[in-house]
Amino acid sequence: MAVNEIIQLPDSIADKIAAGEVIERPYNIVKELLENSVDAYAVRITIEIEDGGLSLIKVTDNGKGILPEDLPLTIQRYATSKIRHFEDIYSIKTFGFRGEALAAISSVCDFSIASRREPFDGYILIKNFNSEPIIKPSNIPKGTIVEVKNLFSKIPVRKKFLKSSSSEFKEIIKFIKSFAAINYKIDISCTKDGIKVFESLKKDSMLERVMDIFGETACFPINYSDGNISIDAVLGRPDNQKFRKDYIIISVNNRIVKDYSITQAILQAYSRLIPENRFPLAFINIQISDDTLDVNIHPTKTTVRFMQPQQIFNVVYNSIKNSLNNLKLETKDAISIDDFPIRDFNEEQYKPVFDITNYAEINDNKIEEPVTEYNTSNEFTVVGQLFKTVILCEKGDELYFIDQHIAHERVLYELYTTGEKLPPSFVLFEPILLTLELDEIEFLDKNRLILRKFGFEFELFSKDSIKITAIPSSIMQKDIENEIKKLIAELMENSNKNNDGLALTMSCRNAVKSGDYLTKFEMEELVRNLFKTSNPYTCPHGRPIIFKITKDFIYNKFQR
Numbered sequence: 001m002a003v004n005e006i007i008q009l010p011d012s013i014a015d016k017i018a019a020g021e022v023i024e025r026p027y028n029i030v031k032e033l034l035e036n037s038v039d040a041y042a043v044r045i046t047i048e049i050e051d052g053g054l055s056l057i058k059v060t061d062n063g064k065g066i067l068p069e070d071l072p073l074t075i076q077r078y079a080t081s082k083i084r085h086f087e088d089i090y091s092i093k094t095f096g097f098r099g100e101a102l103a104a105i106s107s108v109c110d111f112s113i114a115s116r117r118e119p120f121d122g123y124i125l126i127k128n129f130n131s132e133p134i135i136k137p138s139n140i141p142k143g144t145i146v147e148v149k150n151l152f153s154k155i156p157v158r159k160k161f162l163k164s165s166s167s168e169f170k171e172i173i174k175f176i177k178s179f180a181a182i183n184y185k186i187d188i189s190c191t192k193d194g195i196k197v198f199e200s201l202k203k204d205s206m207l208e209r210v211m212d213i214f215g216e217t218a219c220f221p222i223n224y225s226d227g228n229i230s231i232d233a234v235l236g237r238p239d240n241q242k243f244r245k246d247y248i249i250i251s252v253n254n255r256i257v258k259d260y261s262i263t264q265a266i267l268q269a270y271s272r273l274i275p276e277n278r279f280p281l282a283f284i285n286i287q288i289s290d291d292t293l294d295v296n297i298h299p300t301k302t303t304v305r306f307m308q309p310q311q312i313f314n315v316v317y318n319s320i321k322n323s324l325n326n327l328k329l330e331t332k333d334a335i336s337i338d339d340f341p342i343r344d345f346n347e348e349q350y351k352p353v354f355d356i357t358n359y360a361e362i363n364d365n366k367i368e369e370p371v372t373e374y375n376t377s378n379e380f381t382v383v384g385q386l387f388k389t390v391i392l393c394e395k396g397d398e399l400y401f402i403d404q405h406i407a408h409e410r411v412l413y414e415l416y417t418t419g420e421k422l423p424p425s426f427v428l429f430e431p432i433l434l435t436l437e438l439d440e441i442e443f444l445d446k447n448r449l450i451l452r453k454f455g456f457e458f459e460l461f462s463k464d465s466i467k468i469t470a471i472p473s474s475i476m477q478k479d480i481e482n483e484i485k486k487l488i489a490e491l492m493e494n495s496n497k498n499n500d501g502l503a504l505t506m507s508c509r510n511a512v513k514s515g516d517y518l519t520k521f522e523m524e525e526l527v528r529n530l531f532k533t534s535n536p537y538t539c540p541h542g543r544p545i546i547f548k549i550t551k552d553f554i555y556n557k558f559q560r
C-alpha cells in the first residue's frame with residue numbers, strides 16, 4: 001500500500017511559517033508587544049533593546065497581567081483572550097485578536113513571558129528555541145514582561161534578510177516615537193544597549209506629546225467629531241515642511257497603520273499650501289466604530305480595511321482643509337501663511353443650482369456647442385462637480401461640461417494603448433496572496449505584459465496562487481482582493497478580443513465612475529490629462545466627452 005504523500009505539518013513547523021508573515025524584522029515584534037501592553041491597559045511601558053533587537057527585545061508593562069492558568073495558552077496559535085465568537089472580530093476594541101503574535105514570536109527565538117494578575121501569584125513561561133516550554137513561579141510585580149532573545153539565530157535564512165543592528169534600531173525607535181505620540185497617556189521609555197535613549201511621560205494632549213518627542217512647535221491640534229468618526233490630530237503649519245513622509249503618522253483606533261487613501265487625503269488637503277516635493281507633518285488618530293472596520297486583513301495588522309473608505313477620505317480631507325483655512329484667517333497678519341499660493345475652494349459649499357428644464361431647452365435649441373478643438377487646458381479653471389458626474393470648467397467666456405467617467409476612460413485608454421508612460425500603479429507594502437483557478441493563472445501569465453501596463457505587478461507564487469505586488473491605483477480604495485478577482489474574470493471574458501478589447505475593458509473599469517466624489521485636485525488633474533490625449537472630445541466608444549455653453553447664453557437667461 002502506498003504511503004501518503006501529503007501530511008499535515010506539525011504545529012512547530014506551521015508556527016515558524018506563520019511567523020514569517022507576522023515578523024519580518026525586530027520592529028514588528030516591538031509593535032506586537034506594545035500593542036498587547038496597551039490592550040492590557042498598561043500606563044507605563046519600558047522597552048529594552050540590545051543589538052538592534054537581535055540579542056534582546058524586552059518589554060515590561062504594568063498592565064492587568066495574565067491569569068496563571070492562561071499563561072501556557074499565550075504562545076498557542078489562535079489563543080486569544082480577545083475574541084470568543086467569529087463575529088467578535090468585527091467589534092474588537094483592542095489592538096490584537098488574531099492570537100498568533102506570541103505563538104509566532106516564541107517559535108523563532110529564545111522566549112519568555114512573565115506575568116502577574118492580581119491577586120494571584122506571578123509565573124514565568126520560558127520557551128527556548130525548539131524546546132518545550134516550562135513554567136515556574138516568578139516574583140514579578142503586577143504586569144507582564146516579555147523577553148525575546150537571539151531572534152532568528154537558529155534560522156539563518158531569516159536572519160540574512162535583516163539589516164545592520166543600527167538600521168534595525170532606527171526602525172524600532174521610529175515606531176516607538178510614533179506610537180508614543182499617538183498613545184500620549186502612557187509613560188514610555190526605551191533603552192539601547194543599556195543606555196536610556198528615549199523617555200516621554202504621560203501628557204494631557206497629543207500636541208504636548210508631539211512637542212515633547214519631536215521638539216515640533218510649528219503645529220496645531222484639531223479635534224473633529226460627527227458621531228460616527230472622530231479625529232484627534234496634530235498638524236504642522238504649512239511652513240513646517242518635511243523632506244520625507246516620515247512625519248505623516250496615521251492611526252485608527254490608536255493602532256498605527258499604513259493607509260494609502262488617508263495619506264492621499266492628507267497630502268491633498270495640503271496640496272496648494274506646500275511645494276510638491278515637500279511633505280506636511282500630520283499625526284492623526286481616527287476613531288471609528290469597530291464594526292465599520294476590518295483590522296484582520298493582514299497578519300501584521302498594519303493595513304486596515306474600511307467599510308466606507310470614501311467617507312473616511314472626505315472627513316480627513318475636509319477637516320484638515322477647513323482647519324488650514326481657519327488657520328489662514330486667524331493669522332491674516334502673519335506673513336508666513338499668506339505667502340503661500342492659496343486658492344480658496346470649498347467643495348462642500350459649492351452647490352451648483354442647475355435647472356433640468358433649462359438643460360432640456362438647451363438641448364432642444366442646440367445652443368450648446370459640441371467642442372471640437374482646443375489647444376491647451378492651461379486656461380481652464382475647474383469650478384466644481386455637478387451631480388457627482390460632470391466636471392464644470394470655466395474658460396474665458398465659456399462654461400465647459402466634462403463627463404468625468406468618459407473623460408477618465410479616454411485618458412486611461414490612451415495610456416494603455418500608446419504605452420508611452422505607464423499609468424499610475426500602487427506598490428503594495430504588503431503583497432497580496434491570491435488563490436486562483438488554474439486557467440486564471442494561465443491567463444495572467446500569458447498576458448503579463450499588457451497587465452503590467454494596467455498597473456498590475458505579480459509573481460506566480462505556487463501552482464494555484466499569485467503574489468500581487470502592485471495594483472492600479474484606481475482600485476486602491478475598494479475591496480482589493482474581490483476587485484482583482486472580478487477584474488480577472490472580466491478580462492478573460494474579453495480575451496478573445498485583441499489587446500484593444502482588453503484596454504477598453506480596463507479603461508472603463510479603472511475610470512472614476514459617475515457618482516464618485518472628486519476633489520478639486522483630482523478634477524484638475526483629470527482635465528489636464530484629458531487635454532493631453534489625442535482626442536479629448538469623444539470616448540473610445542464614440543460618446544461625446546465635452547460640451548460648452550457661453551456666458552452670453554447664461555446672461556441672456558437672467559435678461560442681463
Ligand code: ADP
Nearest residue numbers: 036040074080081096097098099100101102144
Ligand atoms: P492577540 O493579541 O491577538 O490576542 P497575542 O499572541 O499577541 O494575541 O497574545 C495572546 C494573548 O496573551 C492575548 O490575547 C492576551 O490575553 C495575552 N497577553 C499577551 N501580552 C499581554 C500583556 N502584555 N499583558 C496582558 N496579557 C497579555
Ligand code: MG
Nearest residue numbers: 032036096101
Ligand atoms: Mg497581540
